[in-house]
Amino acid sequence: MEDYIKSSIWFQNGTMEPFVGDNGVPPCAVLLARKGESVYRCFVATKKVGKGKHVHHCIACGFKSKRLHRVLGHQRYKRGHSPFVCPDKGWYVHHLPRLPYVPV
Secondary structure, eight states: OHHHHHHOHHHHHTOOOOBTTSTTSOTTHHHHSOTTSBGGGGGEEEEEOSTTOEEEEETTTOOEESOHHHHHHHHHHHHTOOTTOOSOTTOOOOOOOOOOOOOO
């Protein structure tokens, strides 16, 4: 799966990753995640911790969260995949002027 991701056009272009079961995704992904889930789900394990509660963790480093989207974001970050980057490079504020102190 790692080789597939690194060589994929969507990865190289910084667009959103496909889902398990989509065209072009290796069939073995179905063994690691359910159809319709992000391909990055293949690198996430889920453990039940109490009544109706789950913890998701990275199978490589153990990063964990109760929220699956955070662990999927962790998978993107580890690989340098940034599909949510703002295309407008001028939006970032580099410096804020110091405001005068006003006593209340």
